[in-house]
Amino acid sequence: MNRILHMKKSTRSSLFTYTLVIVAYVVIQLLRAFREGGVGSVLEGQLVPICAYVTMALALNLVVGVSGELSLGHAGFMSIGAFAGCSVAAALQNTVTLDPLRLALSMVLGAVIAGFFGFLIGVPVLRLNGDYLAIVTLAFGEIIKSLVTNIYLGVDADGPQFSFLSNNNQLGEGGIELIRGPVGVTNSERIATFTAGFVLVLVALFIIFNLVNSRTGRAIMAARDNRIAAESVGISVTKYKMIAFVTSAALAGAAGTLYGCGQVTFTATKFDFNTSILILVFVVLGGLGNMWGSVIAAAALTILPEALRQFADYRMLVYAIVLILVMLATNNPTLWNFIARIREQRQEKKEGAK
């Protein structure tokens, strides 16, 4: 007990988050195993999406909370991960027969591709000082949605076939349609399980906590707190903002694969601006830089709309009211810090360096 009290605050908070996630997992698994009706049909269907959204919230918190940049298109990375990852999973159906292994491979690939897109966005944008990332990621999310809606991808014995705008793929015997334009992915397998989601959340926590509490994480936060001072002590602000952004994009890609592989079917419109904003709401409500806050906010607010079905047409209204109440109740200080920081940056830009 004494050891816990004397720990660094950051260590204590990460330990608490791991415990929270593990306890939640164990309780849910026990309920599913021993209680009649398990956790209820509503929650049962939401288990994998909850894990995906928790990972999304953690990933976005790394960008918004830790590195102090705003991304309004994180659903775009989720989309890339979902379509790339699930295509790979389907294509490997007969090669890699062990489901968890196939899922893991797909997630890694989804993460790598989404991370690569993150890098492409970061190169021109993160060297600029200002709110450009918000604008560019917003456009990115919309572009990805339009592009993916028009992609037709299939695979047969001769290898993958790709066409754009209309389906010209002529698949041979035994060929599989992977992405069908506006119809999206129809995924009969659903290899993503709650346990897989739990492992992904743990991996995301491990990467984020260890990154943040290291030399690299310190530099990311220094670049956030004071760009000019960070450069004055020899820290390349662009490099560290890039590390945070690419890591976040990759985690979002993995979360997308998890989400996609847990659905029977999904389309590109699932990952639109509303989803990006929803994830941002999780982060802001949970507290900027506060990872356990993101976990709780993402889990609670993913279940909430389902639980609010009884309110029928007034669902979103009630949802909004609940959001406001939560914010008022927690008087979320990080929200105010963030606003103050944006003001400061504006001020700084006006005054120049003194």
Add this chain to the structure above:
Amino acid sequence: MSRIPKEPTKLVTVPSPNKIPERDIDKSPILECQHLGIDFGGLSAVKDFNMAIGRTEIAGLIGPNGAGKTTVFNLLTKVYQPTRGTILLDGVDTHNMNTVQVNKAGIARTFQNIRLFNNLTVEDNVKLGLHNHIGYGMWSGIFRLPSYWREEKVAHERAMELLSIFDMGYLAKYKAGSLPYGAQRKLEIVRALATNPSLLLLDEPAAGMNPSETAELMENIVKIRDTFGIAILLIEHDMSLVMGICEGIAVLNFGQIIAKGTPDEIKNDPVVIEAYLGKKKEA
């Protein structure tokens, strides 16, 4: 305009009336500014700035508000790119370096309006100064490889050692933004020192300090120069501090150097007195 050659220039060839201390004679100066200048729109904030600083010299840059002193620091650290002129750091032209590279090359600074990493602890602020001397990368950090533990331990010890210069070790766990003003100024100096500079730039280090704090700061600046063997250039309005510890002083007015010399020479220079007090009206 011809580029200055990269090899260190001999002191005798430097057109500088600056008094470089005895011990630095025959060594090339750590910093040389030649015809340095910058324009902001129509305004020449700094004009034809020439200065040389010895390797272990404490030099002062003084002048009325708005004279362009902070702008000189921003030019030296490449926050602004000079419009004209050359900066030689240890004989090397810095014209194609950016702020990060200039720091790695050996210039560290503090800021007139304090710029700490307010949401991080005092210790982390110093460790950020040590950033480029901590020898492990991102992956070692994520996977907590042995190099992470080893290097973090060394960094912690070094940070505490540096903080002890100003007896600030007991503040290590507090957030930098929560410190009183004087402590924040000192922490900025420690953070700058942690980058292992050969030239330390201090922008009004005594601003907001009371006389006893200022006296302690004076002692510590000299102590830093003596123990680290580095050059220090400081901007300061507190004349007791400037006259007390600077070996050479340059006076800036409207972006131009109007006088250079030892403290005694500056004190009695009529041009300087005029710049500070205004022209005496003839009766």
